[in-house]
Amino acid sequence: MTRYSAWSILKNALKGNRDWTPAWRKPEPKSSYDVIIIGGGGHGLSTAFYLASVHGITNVAVIEKGYLGSGNIGRNTTIVRSNYRLTPNSQFYEKSMELWRELSHNLNYNVMFSPRGVLNLAHTPGQMDTYAERGNQMRLMGVKSELLDRDQVAKLNPGLDVSGSARFPIEGGLLQPDAGNARHDAVAWGYARAADQLGVDILENTEVTGFLKEGGRIVGVETNRGEIRAAKTGVAVAGSTGRVMKLAGVDKLPIESTVLQAFVSESIKPIIPTVTTFGAGHLYVSQSDKGGLVFGGNIDYYNSYAQRGNLPVWEEVTSELVAMFPNFARLRLLRSWGGIMDMSMDGSPIITTGPLDGMYLNAGWCYGGFKATPASGWCFAHTIANDKPHALNKDFTLDRFKEGRMIDETGRGPTPWYH
Amino acid sequence: MKRVAAPHLGTIKMRLTCPFCGERDHQEFTYRGDASATRPPMDNGSIEDHNTYVFDRTNPDGEHRELWNHTSGCRMHMVVTRNTTTHKISNCEPVGPWTKALGGKS
C-alpha cells in the first residue's frame, strides 16, 4: 500500500494514475473477531483505529450497513471546537483537539483540519458574562480562549452587522482561536485506510440483523452476510442507536432521534474567515475550502429517522444568517440535507461498558459528534480494551441520568429537543 | 451552545389537525415528545417509576405516539400518531379534560 505524499502523487501521475490501489480492502467477513464495532461512521472507524494502534487489538471488524461514512460523519457542518463550560465536556473535547492537531499526520491522510477560530457572538452584557464564564473555564483547563469586544469582532468578520440598530446588537464574543473545522469525509476515509492497514476488516454493506447471546452475554452479531462472533461488541451507530439496541432487546434509552439539517451555499471567494455562531438564536456558519458557506441551526424538534427536514428550519436559519450578515441575502442556497441526531437527555454523550455483558455503547452525540470523533474513538477503544472507562469518559455513563448526575451544558433538563 | 431567547420561528412544517382549530402548520405547535411516558400517580410512585417517566424513551423507528400543544392556537394538547421514518401522520386526538367533548371532532 503506497504511503501518500507529494512524491507518490507525482510518481503516479507520470504513470497516468494507473497504479493507485484501493484505500481500504473489501474483505470477506471472518467467522469471529476479538472485537466487533457496529457502525462504520467516524466514531466506529476511529475506535477501530485506536484499538489497533494504541491497544494492539487488530483482530477487529467494523460492520457498516451502507457505504462507509454514510451517516453523520458525511452530513455535518464540520466544526471542531472544545469551548465547553462543564469540566467533563471541556476535558473530553480538549483531548479531541489534541488528536485533531496530529490527525492528518498520524493517519497519513489529509483531513484538512483548519484552525481558523470559532467565534460565538454575544448580544447582551449578560451573555458576555456567560461567555466569560465559559472562556475562563477553558483557560483554567489550559484551552485557549479570548473574550472580544465589538470592535475586535468587527475586525475579525468585516461582514457582520455590528450596528447598534441591529435587532440583536452585537456586544462582543468568545473566540477559541485554534478551533476550526475539517473535511468530514476525509476523516472517515483516513481512519478507514489507516485502520485497514493495521489489519482491521471493514465490512461495508453488511447489516446487523440481530445479536448472538449466550447466557445473557452478547457474543456476536447476525448479519445479512452470516453470523460473526466476537468476545466484545461495541455499538457506535449514533442516530440508529434506538434501532440497533432494540435488536439486542434494549427497548428504552435516554435518547431520542431527531433530524438536524445542514445547508451549503454556492461557492464564492473567501468572505468569512472564522466559524461564527449567532448568540440570539441558534446558527453556526463557516466557509469551506471550496468556497461554500456551510451552516446549520436547530434540529427539527420532532422524533425522526428520515434524513430530511422541513421548511421552517430553513426560514429560521436563513433569517438568522442574514440578520448576522446582511450582505449574505443575495448569496444562494445550493443544497440542504439532514442527518439523524441521537439526542441525549442532557445534551452530553454516552461512552460506556454495557448495558449488556459483552457489549459497549457509544451514543448520545446530539449536535456534537463530528468534533468528538477522535476522542470518542480513543475513549471507546480504551473502554473496550480495559473493560472500564478512561478518566476522560468516566462521567459519560448511561446511569447518570437516573442517578441525578446529568452533564447539562444548556440547563434545559431532560427535553432532548432543547439541547 | 447556550441559546438565548431563540426567536420562536417555528418548529417544523408538517400539517397537524388540531381537534379544535383544524389543520395547521406545525409551526403553530409545540412538541412535547413521547406520549407513552406517563407520570406516576400522586399517591405513590417510586424513584424508579419517576426515572422511567422522565428519562426512558422508546424512540421507535416507525409509529410514534407523541404529544403536541397547539400553543399558537387554542392551546390544546393532542396525541399525534406519526411514522418517524416517513413523517406520515395517521391520527391526531385530543387529550385532557375536553377529550370526551371533542371525541367526535378528532
Added chain:
Amino acid sequence: MVDVPERVSPLDAVVEPGVFGANTRSLEVFLSENLCGSLVQVQAWPDTVGAVEKAVQSVTKLGVPKAPATAHSETVSIMQTGPGRWLVDSEVEGLEDKLRGKVSAKNGAVTGLTHARVLIQIKGPKAAWVLASGIAIDFDLTAFPVGTSQISHHHEIGVTIHRTGEENFDLYVFTSFARGFWHWITTASSEVGYAVS
C-alpha cells in the same frame, strides 16, 4: 373622586393617519387601530358548558356561537377560542363584573383581557392578501367564511382573527407585541399601498 383615565394603546404613538406605499392612487388596503370595548374571556368546565352559554347570553343578549362561527351585534362580538371558551368583546359597561356575577367558580372562570389585546382592523380588496403574506392560514372565503374567527400567529405574535366581512378583518393582537405586529402589517401592505385612518 377622580375619573378613570383614558386607556392608552401602544399604537397611539406610532399610528399616523395618511396614505403610504406603492400605487397609492388605487388603494386596496385600509388599516385602523381601535381600542376594544371591554374584552373578557369566559371558560366553562366540560360539564357546565350549557350553564355558561346561558350566562353569556343573558349578559350579551347574543346567542353563544360554536366555533368557528362568531356572534356579532352593534355592540358585542363573541368568538369561541377553545373548547368551552369564549372571547367577548363588548362596549357594555362593566362586562367583566357582570359576567363574573353570572359565572361562579362552580361553572367556570372569567378573565378580563381588555388591556391585554389591541384591536387592529384591516379591510379592502387586498386585505386577505396582506394577511396571507404573513399568517399561514387559508383566507379563501370557503375556508374562512364571513362571521367566523381563527387563532393563529405571525412568527411569534399570536393573533385572533375575526372575519367581519368579505374584505374586513378584526385582529386582536397581544398588547406588548402590538408595535411589532403593526410594523409587519404596514410593511406588508406597503407593497400594494395602504391608507391608515
Added chain:
Amino acid sequence: MSGFRLNLREGLGRAVDHDSKINFTFDGKNYSGRVGDTLASALMANGVSIVARSFKYHRPRGIFSAGSEEPNALVTVHSGARTEPNIRATELELYEGLEAKSQNRWPSVNFDVMAVNQLPGKAFSAGFYYKTFMGPSRPGHKATQFWWFCEQLIRRAAGLGKGASQADPDKYGRMNAFCDVLVVGAGAAGISAAERAASAGAKVILCDESAVAGGALLSSSELLDGALAHDWVADRLAELAENENVTVLTRTTVQSMFDDNTYLAIERLADHVKTPGKHQVRQRAWNIRCKSAVIATGAIERPIVFAGNDRPGVMLADSARRYVVEYGVSPGRAVCVFTNNDTGWLAARDMAKYGVIVEAIVDVRKDVPDAIRAAGEESRAEIFLGAAITATSGLQTLSGAQISEFSETTGEVGRKLKKIGCDCIAVSGGWSPAFHLTSQQGEKPVWDAELQAFLPGEATSSWHVAGAMAGKFGLRHAFRSGEEAAVKALAEAGLGEGESDVPRIEGDEIDYAPAPVFEINTGGKAFVDLQHDVTAEDVRLAHREGLVSVEHLKRYTTLGMATDQGKTSNMSGLAIMAEARGKPIPDVGTTRFRPPYTPTALGAIAGDAYGHLASERLTPMHDWHVAEGANMYANGPWLRPESYNRSGESVEQAYIREAATVRKGVGLVDVSTLGKIDVQGPDAAEFLNRIYSNGFAKLPVGKARYGLMLREDGMLFDDGTTWRLDENRYLMTTTTAGAGQVMEHLEYHRDVVWPDLKVALASVSDEWAGVAVAGPKSRNVLKACVNDCDVSNEGLPFMGVRQATIAGIPVWIARLSFSGEMAYEVYCGAGWGQALWDALMKAGKRFQIVPYGLEALSTLRIEKGHVAGPELNGRTTPLDLGLGGMVSSKKNFVGATLLKRDAFHEESRLQLVAIKSIDGQRIRGGSHLVKGNKDQPGQTEGNTTSTCFSPELNCYISLALLEGGNARHGEKMFATNPVRNMHVAVEVVSPHMVDPDGGRMHG
C-alpha cells in the same frame, strides 16, 4: 464558437421582439441584444464564445445549454451592494443597462493566469488534496500549521464569484398559499393537467420557472390545432390566467417538496429589471400547501462524454436548436451534430431549416429510422452512422472535430473517418427526466432500460408525475399523461373528473430512446462534470481506489457537487462507474437530489422574516423610559431599562445611585415584564399545591406567597409570587424569561397529567402593568396617592394583597419585597400603566423618588441573597440555593420524588454563597473561584453568578456557586477572570448580606 443573429422572420426568433434593441455590458464591453433575449442568447448573438472559467483548472468555458441546467455560463451581475455571483447566463433575462462580468479569472476570461492549474495535469487528479499537505513529520501543531498555510492559498484560488460586502438593499416577501392542485411545470403536460383540474372547479396553482410558460412547446415544430405550438400555448395560458380559480406563476421555480404536500416556490419579481420598484419585493417565497400535486418538470438533455468535449463550442443539441428557433441565434458558423438518439437529427433539421450550416450528423447507431434519415437529408448535412467524435481541435475555442468509426455494441473506436471543421458541436446523449422534487423526499427512482434513464419511483404521497419527467416523451404522450395525472389529483382533492380539450397535433412521432452510449473512451481528457473539471479518468481513479459507491464517487471526485448539482453530468458519471465495476447502471444506484432544485437566494428563503427576526416586546411605560434616557436592555424579547443615566454618569455610577436611593429613600421600577398567569377554578388551590414545592393549600385570601417550581427531575425551574385574589382565583407571577415555559408547564400538567382537576389558566402578562415601589419611604408614597385602602402595617401587612384606586385607576397592591426594603407591587390595566407610573412619580416627588433599572434591581436582590435567573441555571436544586426550607416533605409535588436522589444531597455540590472583594478590586461576571494566585490559579471550585458593587457594603460583591459552599463561609479565595485579565482576592460569606433577619421589609 462564433455565434451570430440570423435574419429574423416569421417563426424564427419566436421569443424575441424582432425590432427591439437593448444595451448591456459584459466584462465592461458594450453589446446589444433584443427584448426576450437571455444574456446567453445575446452573448451568442454577439459572437462571444468564452464566457467563464472552470472551477479547478480554470479552463475556458462556453455556453452549454439554454436553461437552469447550465454548468458553464456563470456570471456576476450588478455591482456594490447588489452584487450577485454565479448567475446562469442561460436564465438571466436581458434588460437595458444590464452589467455582467465573468468570474474566477485573472486578468481576463480570455487569458487566465490560474490556468497554470492545468499544467500538473494528472497530479491534480481526484482526491489529491487528501494525499498531501500533511506537513513535516513533526507531530502536533507543526503539521496543522503547514496545512493551515497551504489552505490560505488554496482558498484564494478556489471559489467562483465574489459576494457583496454591503447589506442587500432589496426586500423579500412571502405568501402562504392553499390550493387543491399544484401543477409544477407549464409545458404540454403541465398545461393539460392545469386545464383538466380547472375544468373540475379545482383551485389550481401553475408554476413555471421561465419568463414565458410553455416549455418545449415554445420551440417545437409541431402544429397544434393547426397553429404554431408557440402561439397555441400563448392562447391557452391567457385563458387559464382568466380563470379566477387558477393562479399562473411564471418566473417561479418550485424549489422543494416538504412533508404533507407543502412546497416552497420562489417567484422572481424583479430580477429581469435593473432594480426593483420602491415598494416592490425582489423575490417572493411561496409556501404552497396543496391537496395534491402534478409534477411535470420535463427532462434534461445529457451529453455524450468524449475527448476534448469541454471546448467552448460544444453544447447540447436541443439547446442549440432552441437558440436558433426561440432567439434566432445561430450557435456557430459550422455546426456538427453528435448524437445517440433521434433528438440530434431533429435539431439538425430545424437549425438547417432556418439557415444554420450543419456540416455533419454523427450518430453512434449503425442504423436509424427512415423518418429520421429523411430529417437528416433535409438538413443537407454529411451523415456518419456507427461513428463518433473522438477528438476536438482548437486553440481556446472549437475549430474542428475528428470523426471515427465506433461500435455501439463493443464501445470500441475504429479507424478515423474524417476531420471536419466546425465551431459548434451539438451533442445529444439522451434525456434524463427531472425527478429532483420527488427524489428530495427520498423516493427511489427506477431504471428504464429502454429510455436508458431513471424515472421517478412510486408516489408515496399525494403527487403524480406527467410528461417527459415521467418518461412520457413527445407531445401526444405529454398531453395524455397530464390529463391522467390531473384526474388522479382531482380524486385526492375530492373533486370530480373534469374534462379536457386536447389539441390536434401534426408533427414528428419520434423515438426518444437513445443507444446505451455515454462515453467515447479514447484516453483523452474527457470531461464529465464541466464546472468542477471532473474527467472520466477521475471517475475510473475513484473506482481504482475503491471509492465505488455513488456517494463516494460524488464526494471523492466532487462530481455533481457544483452549482448545477450535476443536472447534465450525474448520469454519465454513474454510467462510467457502472462500466468500470462491470455492473448494470441500476445496481450502482443513483444519488438523492437535495433541495433546492436551483440555487435560491438566502434572503428569499427568509422571506418576510428578513430584517424582521423577532418582534420586540414593550411595556406600557417604554416610551417614558426612553424619553428619560434609560439605556434599554434586551431581556428575551423584552426591552427593559438598564439604568437611568444622568448626564455624565456611567451605567455603574447610575445603578449605584439608584440602589442607594432605594435603601435610604424610595424608588420605583417597571416590573410589567414579569409573567402573569390567571389561575382559577374549584381545584386551583390543589393544582398550585402540586405545582409548587412549598405549601399553597392554606394560602389565605388577600395574601401572596413566594413559591418555587421544580422540573420533574428535581431541578429548580422557576419562581415567583402567587396572590390569592379570592377563594377560587389566583394571580401567579413568574420570571420574565420563564413566563412562556411556565405556562406550557402548567397546561401540560392540567391537560395531560391531572385532567380531572377543574382549573382555568390564562396568560394575563399583557393585561397588567406592574410597578414596584421600594424603600423605607415607599409607604409614604402610597399613602400620598392611594384611595380607599389602608396601607398601614396593620391594613396592609407584609405579603398582603389589596384592591385600591390610585388617581382613579383601579389597582391591586401587594406588599412584596425583592429588594429587602419595605416595598409594594402595584398592578393596573396595561392601558393605564403610564398614568399609574406618573401618579406614583408625582406622589413620590417630595420623597425624592427615583426610577431604577435592572442593574439596581439586581444589586438590591444580590445584597439580600435573593436568587434569580443566573442562579436558576437549570443545574441547581432548591437545596443548592439554600431554599431547602421551601421544599415540603408533607406532600407530593412536581419534582418531589427525584429530588430525593442521593446525588442531590452530597455536600460537595455547588452551593450558593456570596463573595466580597477584600482587595477593593472589581469582581466581574463570569469569574471562577480558585485557591491559587494569578499565575497558578489551580482548579475551578465554582463560579460567580450575579455580581455588582454594593453601596450598602461599599465593596464589590457577588453571588456564587461554590463546591460545598455552605461549609466554607469565611474562607479566603480568588475570583479569577483570565479572559478579562482580573484576579480578585475575595472572602466567602453568607448570601444574606443585608438585613439578614428581614426587619426592614416587615417593619
